[in-house]
Amino acid sequence: xxxxxxxxxxxxxxxxxxxxxxxxxxxxxxxxxxxxxxxxxxxxxxxxxxxxxxxxxxxxxxxxxxxxxxxxxxxxxxxxxxxxxxxxxxxxxxxxxxxxxxxxxxxxxxxxxxxxxxxxxxxxxxxxxxxxxxxxxxxxxxxxxxxxxxxxxxxxxxxxxxxxxxxxxxxxxxxxxxxxxxxxxxxxxxxxxxxxxxxxxxxxxxxxxxxxxxxxxxxxxxxxxxxxxxxxxxxxxxxxxxxxxxxxxxxxxxxxxxxxxxxxxxxxxxxxxxxxxxxxxxxxxxxxxxxxxxxxxxxxxxxxxxxxxxxxxxxxxxxxxxxxxxxxxxxxxxxxxxxxxxxxxxxxxxxxxxxxxxxxxx
Numbered sequence: 339x340x341x342x343x344x345x346x347x348x349x350x351x352x353x354x355x356x357x358x359x360x361x362x363x364x365x366x367x368x369x370x371x372x373x374x375x376x377x378x379x380x381x382x383x384x385x386x387x388x389x390x391x392x393x394x395x396x397x398x399x400x401x402x403x404x405x406x407x408x409x410x411x412x413x414x415x416x417x418x419x420x421x422x423x424x425x426x427x428x429x430x431x432x433x434x435x436x437x438x439x440x441x442x443x444x445x446x447x448x449x450x451x452x453x454x455x456x457x458x459x460x461x462x463x464x465x466x467x468x469x470x471x472x473x474x475x476x477x478x479x480x481x482x483x484x485x486x487x488x489x490x491x492x493x494x495x496x497x498x499x500x501x502x503x504x505x506x507x508x509x510x511x512x513x514x515x516x517x518x519x520x521x522x523x524x525x526x527x528x529x530x531x532x533x534x535x536x537x538x539x540x541x542x543x544x545x546x547x548x549x550x551x552x553x554x555x556x557x558x559x560x561x562x563x564x565x566x567x568x569x570x571x572x573x574x575x576x577x578x579x580x581x582x583x584x585x586x587x588x589x590x591x592x593x594x595x596x597x598x599x600x601x602x603x604x605x606x607x608x609x610x611x612x613x614x615x616x617x618x619x620x621x622x623x624x625x626x627x628x629x630x631x632x633x634x635x636x637x638x639x640x641x642x643x644x645x646x647x648x649x650x651x652x653x654x655x656x657x658x659x660x661x662x663x664x665x666x667x668x669x670x671x672x673x674x675x676x677x678x679x680x681x682x683x684x685x686x687x688x689x690x691x692x693x694x695x696x697x698x699x700x
Contacts, residue, residue, distance in 0.1 A: 340498070343467035343594050345389060345421045350463070350596060355386040359421045359443045364391065365571065366430050367437025368535040369527060369546055372565040376447035385462060385598045386446060389421065390523065390575045393439040394472035394590040396426035399491050408470065411495045419467060419592055438538030440547060442525055444571030446599065451568040454604040456560040456611075457528055459570065463596040464521045464555050469498040471577050471591030473505075481584035481675050496589050503578050503589050517578060521593055522553045524574030531564040540679035541630055543616045548628065549588075549674040550619060550683050551579045557621045560602065562614065570599060583674040612647030615640070624685040628673070634680045641670060641682040648686065653694045
């Protein structure tokens with residue numbers, strides 16, 4: 339039987355910090371704001387192993403009872419996460435009429451992080467907590483407003499077969515649809531400088547529900563710090579997602595992540611990335627500027643401007659040559675079109691600049 343990562347069990351050796359997803363360490367439907375107290379304090383450079391809970395299986399339209407819900411798909415009760423069941427059964431102050439669905443763990447206070455800095459969040463390791471997930475289409479909020487086609491929301495159960503996800507295409511089907519798994523956190527962010535807690539659905543300069551599928555193991559996300567200590571959080575775990583996330587959700591399923599937090603001081607951040615209005619990501623191969631807006635056209639424009647700022651700051655290109663390079667060599671991906679604020683991210687190949695003098699000493 340596949341190992342289930344229940345709270346506190348099977349933790350990595352020598353974990354410096356472990357943050358479980360308990361009732362007093364999660365936000366459900368809202369995100370941290372400046373007045374929220376941290377549930378963990380760490381020094382820059384330290385790592386934290388964080389448990390996250392998927393909202394699929396605990397929502398009201400699924401009965402708010404994950405043991406019963408997943409049991410209807412043949413999942414044994416001992417394979418259901420106890421922290422998910424506890425949250426679903428609790429009186430957690432989430433209003434489904436006005437709050438979002440996402441569960442996020444945090445906030446984490448990073449010593450020394452100040453507004454104007456960037457918080458660098460590196461995904462060191464990701465582990466699947468369960469061998470199943472759910473893909474849902476609800477309330478006409480996917481890319482196609484005519485879905486769901488009936489009166490009820492549609493949730494499709496997806497199992498895990500080795501390193502693949504599987505969906506049975508119809509009742510009684512003999513063969514399943516198979517697709518590769520690439521786990522990542524859909525939500526990574528920092529607290530906003532406001533008294534009101536933001537809704538968990540739309541992303542923004544604070545990060546949040548950015549749904550960038552390239553943020554797998556080994557990647558980093560740089561977030562503009564809004565409040566002292568950053569007050570970072572993670573959640574909305576995915577096992578897989580296609581760019582766009584067109585049905586509303588991807589393969590949503592709970593993850594355990596080991597994550598490193600570092601602080602990039604403002605002066606160094608500007609040298610590395612230029613003036614960035616929002617998150618920027620990095621993998622071994624790519625630098626990944628982002629653009630956000632309710633209008634997808636404007637999101638693309640914002641992403642292109644973020645790319646221009648990066649290329650000018652890091653490699654000293656003038657705007658015209660940077661613009662030409664982007665058109666010839668850079669892919670612009672739709673991160674998602676279903677979170678009110680739409681997202682676009684670009685993949686700038688670092689290897690293309692191996693023979694270009696780096697303007698900043700990084």
